[in-house]
Each structure stands twice: as C-alpha cells, then as structure tokens.
Amino acid sequence: MIEPIPYMSITVYNWHFYPRMIDWKIANRNLIKNDYELQNTINLSILVDLTTFLEGFLTKILNNAIEKRQNNEDIFSKKIINHYRDKINELTWSKYSEYVELILGKKLSEIIECEVFKTISVLFNFRNLIVHANDLRLHYYHNGIKDDYCSDVKFNKIIKYFKEKKLIDWSFSSFSEDKNFNYLINDSIIDFFYHHTINFIKNLVDILPENEKNDFAFHFPEYFKNEKI
DSSP: OOOOOOSOOOOOOGGGGHHHHHHHHHHHHTTOTTOHHHHHHHHHHHHHHHHHHHHHHHHHHHHHHHHHHSOTTOHHHHHHHHHHHHHHTTOOHHHHHHHHHHHHSSOHHHHSOHHHHHHHHHHHHHHHHHHTTOOOOEEEEEOSSOEEEEESHHHHHHHHHHHHTTOOOOOGGGOOGGGGGGGTOOHHHHHHHHHHHHHHHHHHHHTSOHHHHHHHHHHOGGGSSSSOO
8 A cells, every 4th residue: 555645744843832931931930929839830840841841852862863864775774763763752761861872872971961960860850759749748857956857768869959959948947837838849949950951951962963953053042052051
C-alpha cells in the first residue's frame, strides 16, 4: 500500500511557549504578595513548567543533531537513527545524559557547569515529588540553642540543598501548621531554578556546531546574548 503524501505539514513545538508563560506567571506572582497560597501555587506550576521546557529543549537538541548529522544515503544508518529518534521522544530526565553522550559525544555532567547540573537535578527530583502527589512532611527541632528542620528522605535531600544555598530561612516563631503550604516553595527557590535553567540551556547549546546552534538562537535570542542571566 502506498502511503499518502501530505499536501502540507506543520510542526508545533508546544514547549516554545513556555518561556513567555513562565515570565507571565512570575510577573503576576509578584503582584499578589499578600495571597500566599495563590503565590505558592503559581510557583509550583512554574517549577513544573521549567522541567517541561528543559525536556522539550533537550529532545529538540538531540533530534536536531540526529537530523543534521545522519548519512541520508546509508539505509542502515537511517534505520538506526529512526530507532533512536523514537526512543528520544520518550526519555525521562534520568535517561537524557545517556543519550546526550551517545549523540553529542559528551556526558551532560561534562557539558554543564557543575553547580548548574546539580541544581537542575534537584529541580527534577523536586518536580517528581510534586507531580506524583507525595505528602511532604516537615519536622522542626527547637532545643533552645539551635533550630533545625528536616523531612523524609527524598524531600530532605532537597531541603538540605535549599539550606545550603540559603534559599530558605525558617524560624521557630514562623513554624505553624496553619502556614504549612509556605514551607514547600518560595519565590527565591523558583527564581534560583529559573536562573539555572537558562544557564543549563546556554551551556548545552554552546557546545553545538554553529549550524545547530543557530536554530536555537533564532527561536530564543534572549538566551544567547554574551552576558549570562
């Protein structure tokens, strides 16, 4: 059976819209400083948006590299490439590094600045806790000398990172079950993730050949100026 040839085709990259949407959410979040629950809900949605944008960017970079580096005259090569293209479209964060190394020749951890890579790993771990609807329990210890707080294993690793980066500053006097939502996220955490998301993208695009790099600079020129955000 002969496959029909489409009269016209278009490709819609839905993840292209995320930067503008994230900026819009941040602007609106900053207008509602007195509504903590809505403010924090917006922050949680931005956190998920950042990971969606990153996954879209990584997938496009890998597919773009395959398309521009393949040998169109080698049938075997084309079959292998089509096989990997299908796999790329189903990748999770933990698998991206394997495919980046396979296609681009370097591990993500070698391409991305150490602190940026660590932050983005925390971002995805936090996203997974949020989207899988885990109950996140926080414990506060106050012994009159030193205050401290911790959580269950997965969330506790994230809390430790936030403490290390001075993104949270909880005190015993502010610790209240009535305000428990405020202990999940804040503006500083989201702004920190946003900053490192952009630098992650810049690091990754920077190692690409010019013909591949230009595709991304064309669509997102604000991310590829000389100065870092």
